[in-house]
Amino acid sequence: MTAATLTIDLDAIAANWRALDAKTACETAAVVKADGYGCGVGRVARRLAHEGARRFFVAVAEEGAALRQELGPGPEINVFSGHMPGDTDMIGDLALTPMINSLDQMLRHLEALPGAPFGIQLDSGMNRLGMEPAEWGALRDLAVQQNLTMVMSHLACADEPDHAMNAQQVRTFRQMTDGLSVPRSLAATGGILLGPDYHFELTRPGVGLYGGRPFAEAQPVAHVQVPVIQIRDVEPDETVGYGNTWVARAPARIATIAAGYADGIIRGMGAQAYVWVGDTPCKVVGRISMDLIGVDVTGVTPDPEAVELLGHHNGVDTLADAAGTIGYEILTSLGARYRRRYHST
Template sequence: MTASPLARLTVDLAAMGRNFDALQSHAGDAEVAPVLKADAYGIGSQVRTPVTDYLYTHKNVRTIFVATFAEATSLMLTSGRSGQEITVYALNGYAGEPRRAEWEATPVLSSPAQARAWQESGGGPCGIALDIGMNRLGMSIDEALALPASAGLDPHSITLVVMHLSHAGEPAAKENAAQAELFAKWSGALEAAYPQARFSLSNSGGLMMDLPAAQQVVRPGYALYGGAPDGNPDHALESVASFTAPVIMTREVTPGETAGYGGTWTAKRPSRLATIGAGYADGYMRALSNKGVVWLGGAECPVAGIVSMDLVTIDITDAPAPISPGDRAELFGEHIKLDRLAGLADTIGYELLTAVGNRVERVYTM
């Protein structure tokens, strides 16, 4: 690969495929339906990228989840897959967005009001969401059972019932078992009312807990891309995304010299610094100032000073290999695990991955 002056996110599709297979082993007979919201968690799906094509062609994926109705329609249009080929569920429901016939998204309705809006727009296949403890989206069991009367929905039009664990990232939380029991109880009540519906409880975290839930569809997102739902890097599957950026220049500094805005880093010894061509506008968070580590020259190199919009400076004094402009530094990937870096920024890997900016080039490998 030729040298690039750009920050780059390299996506290993084969690793994603192996993660898919590992998740399928947890899912048993349930369909693994990837979550591609937020541009496939930042790795790229809103153009005709190999991500969607790989999942469709190599993993026979025919059901996908995104967040918004517009996002679902866009994914179908840009992937070239019509509603006859894939079903794309919009988890945030429906709020009167334009409908596109052949490129028809399928909303997961969270309230009777959304159900009425969907029916007034022409109706059709839809999912429904029930709240089992998160108090975010989803209706009550009574509201769900009353939809044919309250919203005029055809019971046979409901193709999916979704519930969501509020503590999926905490495997030991008692809420998981309690909510799985509620899922089982409510599923039994809804099966008779909506005979065409399949049922889905588990996202990445729920799936990797192997909860005893009778579900026909599972919804992994973060784990598919190599993240650990519980935030422990040791529990992650294979790294799929590697975020790198070029060294722009290096310099020697003497004890007492500072680096970055505000001079928050001070050299305590003769030191060597490297300036890397990525910053918080590219998704390398400012919260990593004086906390983050970068892999360069065969070693972890600490961030020196404040992360700027377009640049980050690192201390390469202890790197064993020579470092020159044009060399590429790994911001996260094989050596700097995504969830570990997130911990240094006091956030979660989901945020770091989805924050990778639009000017970061995406490169796909097999």
């Protein structure tokens, strides 16, 4: 078998959810958008439901429809994008809960599905989604008379604990919501770690469930093992890969492994990235191509049959740092070519 193997550790996802839940005194939901951050929404959500999660968040109604098929009736499925044109049948038939972002969405929802549940998303300063204070002030009394399930907002700088924006947003959110008798939610993973002032009645961790920053205690979730196709001896002054970007300065043993940017291994990380053979780091050499990567395995004995690209040595954020990006992009870029396996005890 030549394809690399991607193993998703469902036990680790469950442990990460429990650890984040233990940091609060409120309900803990789960964000499973983007196919469970690339990990497979069905397997991920079913495991989290087994652990006790009763509310889930997705980005768009189509994701909510797929999730409802996986979870069946019961768990609440919240849609961040709200009630968009064309979503009414999915929302109504599949009991999805849109997070209403504007007056237009509010009217669409109340006219099309009177009595159906909805949440409200407020803009507390991020200027991305949600009602601004003036719009919310005009609609607040109407909203609370309907089937309102929660009011939420989103932090812009929660991964920077000392950033002044965090305190500014929690003040704004309180000003917009104090006195309401419905659950409030402000904190994703980073907000949970900021402490109780940000927790309110519901938290909704995302990337921390999947082993990413800023949850430093997270267990790694995604593990990628890549087969070695060939190993060759390279002499001084010989080059490896497209563009002759890597030149051997001494005799070297170079392994060609079966993965590339078609598998979500970002091309730009090559100059900084390592893979691992056991406890030995091995430098990526030359340009990452569509299907193949060169790796310096000089001194590794015996010749490796596979290397670890993601796992306990290389977390998603380690690869992200090498690529100049964030762990979210690494996770959600993992391609369709992997042989996928799930670990669960």
